Amino acid sequence: MIKQHEKRLVSDVFKDIPAVDEAFVQRMLDEELLTFNQKIIVLDDDPTGVQTVNGISVYTDWSKDSIKQGFLEENSMFFILTNSRGFTASETEKAHADIAAVITEVAAEVDKEFLIISRGDSTLRGHYPLETEVLKKTVEQHSNQVLDGEVIFPFFKEGGRFTIDNIHYVQDEDYLVPAGETEFAKDRTFGYSKSHLGEWVEEKSEGKFKASHTTYISLGSIRALDLVTITNQLMEVKNFNKVVVNAVDYVDVKVVTIALLRAMKLGKHFMYRSAAALTKVMGGVNDKDLLTKEELIKEKSSNGGLIMVGSHVKKTTEQLEELKKCSFIEFIEFDCHLVLEPEKFEEEVNRIINEAEKLISQGQTVAVYTRRERLDLGEGKKEEELKLSVKISDAVTSIVRRLNVRPNFIVAKGGITSSDIGVNGLSVKRATVAGQIKPGIPVWVTGEESKFPGIAYIIFPGNVGAKTTLRETVELLSK
Known part of the structure; x- marks a missing residue:
């Protein structure tokens, strides 16, 4: 046994x-x-x-x-x-x-x-x-x-x-x-x-x-x-x-x-x-080869891409550190602990939107990531922590929802993060799963009703992939 x-x-x-x-x-x-x-x-x-x-x-x-x-x-x-x-x-x-x-x-x-x-x-x-x-x-x-x-x-x-x-x-x-x-x-x-x-x-x-x-x-x-x-x-x-x-x-x-x-x-x-x-x-779904950049990015654009990192599991943090080795990406840390101070929290969100918009429109790929330490309110506060995490997720979502520039692609890291961005940030009602860009990493093609119709939206689970997989994904989309 x-x-x-x-x-x-x-x-x-x-x-x-x-x-x-x-x-x-x-x-x-x-x-x-x-x-x-x-x-x-x-x-x-x-x-x-x-x-x-x-x-x-x-x-x-x-x-x-x-x-x-x-x-x-x-x-x-x-x-x-x-x-x-x-x-x-x-x-x-x-x-x-x-x-x-x-x-x-x-x-x-x-x-x-x-x-x-x-x-x-x-x-x-x-x-x-x-x-x-x-x-x-x-x-x-x-x-x-x-x-x-x-x-x-x-x-x-x-x-x-x-x-x-x-x-x-x-x-x-x-x-x-x-x-x-x-x-x-x-x-x-x-x-x-x-x-x-x-x-x-x-x-x-x-x-x-x-x-x-x-x-x-x-x-x-x-x-x-x-x-x-x-x-x-x-x-x-x-x-x-x-x-x-x-x-x-x-x-x-x-x-x-x-x-x-x-x-x-x-x-x-x-x-x-x-x-x-x-x-x-x-469901009787047939195998399909991993998706290529040509299959995913069909509209030529001089804009940069957008990567949103929310998940706090160890694997995501390791993958983020590996991503930071990419010299072609600008990184913006979102101090999500400011959620305890509403006015400062709103200022922080506005700062990130303004910075991301400017960089993406200049052709720069941007990675916005939440502060890596988890917000810990102490024992017996699970529901309160969940509610605060929803406020943080809403703020992350609002960054995408309020963007006035269309990124060349969007990668969302973490299950809840990618859901909120897809539903509330991109206003997707129905998407088609194009396939996977890496094993276990799916891609939605957004519907006509969405904020950015037909954009390649890469849903990157928090706990999937090797240390290098996030970096490899972004490099594939960017080269």
Whole structure:
């Protein structure tokens, strides 16, 4: 038995995992998807959830018109950006109840079955289990669907997130570190201590759902292509108990998706809490090469680009330090701690807008970054800190919203930062995911309704990439 707190060498772990015939698995998956006719609706708690897909729509509101448009699209899947990781618990509860009610109403009108994927963080942060519990309750109240279980699937290869022996790991260079031992587990709002996903569910649900009642889909069954056993495991799930999926590569996702599709055809209904890998596989999204500058920047402009850095995780700070090696970028620090002094805070925002506008119009690429120390109000102040972080995010957003010059491109670093800039700064109602500029780093092409129509908007998650990836991304866009 692997202990939760043990970090493991990547090379040691992966050499013991049997290979599988991926082409054979893909053929089986394609056959299952041919007869699968449900609309997949992905509720994304920040805009980084599209980091594996391309050619898919993202709606930034959950009005009936938007959801109906999503249902009527040819694609089998669409995303709704909730940005709920930046919400309080009560805001999250209301949003998810509202969304689920509209989904069930529209589904009945268009006579279409659906399933909901609650796309959460691959490092297990977010309003869990609140979001999926509210979705389950609302869907069951407004339809005849009964949800038998919930599939927990945080694997995300591009970010180095793997589940092995039911323990979720985060890759740090040559090592796999149990998620509960990482900085992400110490998140002031969404912290946790368990790395074993069954125990994590028990911890987050305060004992309502037990690790001992959880169904575990093992890598042994997956790599043996034992679809009968996996499907039978799924058929036995009831009372909204949890299904933990082990995975180290996309082929594992494909095998489990085949079993899920078979179980659904036999009448089972599941809720999903997953990272971004499942959406790509279940949505039947094809691979696409990484995007080039020519694909992204189609309007010739002498203006510079804009980089907005908000995330405070260690990886973002390391990437920012690496970015500072670029001599062609002007850096502006935003003293966000002035949020405690409203007049000075407003002056600071005005200073940054004026400076950024002048530099961008002179052809200079500008990076605006928030002060790296987190604002700490002390113990027992989580909600107050969250509210202040929203004020800071609003200020960052206003910098983009008030710009009078169109940048050549925009990069936003951090999930909540990129959501707020996309929705409130750029006024995007519907965007198309063009693909990825680097693995796990998605690009929106903004709609005609937005502040800068057709601009390449790069959504760079706080916790993805190597130290050099942000610099490499900006260099690619700038050369």
